[in-house]
Amino acid sequence: MMPHTVAPESKQAGQPTITILGSTGSIGSQTIEVLHAHHPHYRVGYLTTNTRIDELEQQCALVHPNGVVISDETAWKTFREQTSFKGRILCGEEGLVEASADEENTLVMSSLVGFSGVVPTLAAIRKGITIALANKETLVSAGELITAEAQRYNAPIIAVDSEHSAILQCLMGEQQEAIEKLIITASGGPFRTFTQEQLDSATPQKALKHPNWTMGAKITIDSATLMNKGLEVIEARWLFGIGPERIDVVVHPQSIIHSMVQFTDGSVKAQLGLPDMKLPIHYALGFPHRTPSAFPRMDISAIGTMTFEQPDLQRFPCLRLAFDALRTGGTATTILNAANEVAVHRFLRGAIGFTDIPRIVESTLDTIQPAEHPSLQDILEHDRMARAYAAEYQSHHHSIITP
């Protein structure tokens, strides 16, 4: 029913092989847990890390991959000297691309952080390999190119984000033309009830305390600014072929309804569950079939109350900026994403205030002219330009930073 969502096993009758890009990150390590507990039929192709070689060593002992990739050269050298792992040990972005595009892969779990996922994910797509996509920046930065290539090479893209997994589940058995609207839920993040003044003085420590989900630092800050929801809107546009005018965001602080689809007859379907990324990971690994799991079950009477409210685009301008960039199209979302990545890292280092994040993103978008129907070169170039601009940007506003 979805253009990019066909059964992984339709590609190959033999034992499926999964490569996990970013296996020591939050999604990557949970993927290994889920794989180990519930999907014993998978062989593991490659595991990859940037620098976390001790965790990588443990993962190798658990799932016995064919090979590993260590992006950081120093860490790669250390690992080679110390490890008892007997498989291939590759290095750098070149190694990532080789691992991702390995012909043995039936599925690549794309769970690198940020823009770094684009090139290796594209390499797998061009080999017709099914992508389980947890790296939303891939579609945010390069959605038009990626989805065109995925269609061309017949590479299905299965959503792993809980919101997009929810939409995918709601769309099973439905027809594309019956979709009226996607309704993406947002927890509202740790600052949902903050005043503008409180936002101005918000610290990384406070922002890193997410109410419902345990995630990496980058995505947790994105949750606090609502940029995460903006990135998800852009991702949804490419995953499901639905324009921004037909995507709504609703704040649902309990994070039980993970997203909804409204159909042209007025009916709405929702997917619900406890806030646990293992479920959408598990669903992606078994897609389109459901595999029994021992995960804790939701008890809706115990939950008792679910609430819903409109997002406040005044206090959380990142969501508005994301919608604007999506409407502009071309590399506007590449620029948005790059500026945001830089701004979030500057905030995490204590170099700028919380409300400087949208300021930097907006100024970058206002300054760099986006390219239409971009090639990979255009995307890499605009990503680089936006990063350079955002890294240098000095706010004219006075932000109060209380460390």
Place this chain on the structure above:
Amino acid sequence: MMPHTVAPESKQAGQPTITILGSTGSIGSQTIEVLHAHHPHYRVGYLTTNTRIDELEQQCALVHPNGVVISDETAWKTFREQTSFKGRILCGEEGLVEASADEENTLVMSSLVGFSGVVPTLAAIRKGITIALANKETLVSAGELITAEAQRYNAPIIAVDSEHSAILQCLMGEQQEAIEKLIITASGGPFRTFTQEQLDSATPQKALKHPNWTMGAKITIDSATLMNKGLEVIEARWLFGIGPERIDVVVHPQSIIHSMVQFTDGSVKAQLGLPDMKLPIHYALGFPHRTPSAFPRMDISAIGTMTFEQPDLQRFPCLRLAFDALRTGGTATTILNAANEVAVHRFLRGAIGFTDIPRIVESTLDTIQPAEHPSLQDILEHDRMARAYAAEYQSHHHSIITP
């Protein structure tokens, strides 16, 4: 995916023909509205009423059926004398069976009230005609027989109750073996927060004020006792092939989530919408495709809050009795349904108190020995016996009736 749910149009390539059993009732008249507004491709076979011949005359002028059935003989004579309708004018249960089993029918909307739906619905099933089932008593009284006959004659049964339509929608694209649990929502009815004492003195006037749904009198009283939910649990068991141990009821006073399905991986899907029977009717008419509609859309931020709680089986014993009867099996649910119909009518006439309804049902169930794997004759016999007993039953409790 469901054994009894295949496309109506798969049966016949020509113009689909619908016969509406009980066209002047609540569901029947809404079916005509929906048909007229959204399904112009349907021809109408027969419309049927018990006594409401003026409304029937108007419906004939609107949708031009091939024929009509008037169950009541006096009303039938009056109609024949007065009408300008040129089609066939049949009478009685014999007429209902003839209309329902007419070879031209591609779909029968079974929306008679109570047990009277069983025989005509079965007649259509035995001609392999698709049933849109709004008459839940058909499956409650004769579920085992009806579903066996539906499979034998390859007659799909499409749920029209909002709860079962919700489950059906959630099951699209899913596999039967992936179902872990059905979660049927209940508004809790007008007496949800009543004390036992308030329930003892509850009047028909109060019971007829349902908080969310506009329905007929019988079903509204059933909503107040929660027997309606019990009947739905029994109906769900036969529609979806899921035993009572895997059906939960949860009270959700806002009636926005119409029901849910929990899958074996721990994921839950729900169908949501405004409380309006036109949507499930519309869905059944177009099934398995969705047809665009102009019905008002749900605005979840405007709804704001949804709550969920366990049903109280102490104050609302009818729900417990229904689960018990379903576990007992055979004609136990026939007896439950017959006793309940009689008790509700006695309550509506002011002859008994509200809390006498479960007393009558329980006593009838305790008195009549159910038959296993019943034939239609067994069902008719036990239905008759239960009615006779329930009509004569005198409560030993003192019920306070305040008219």
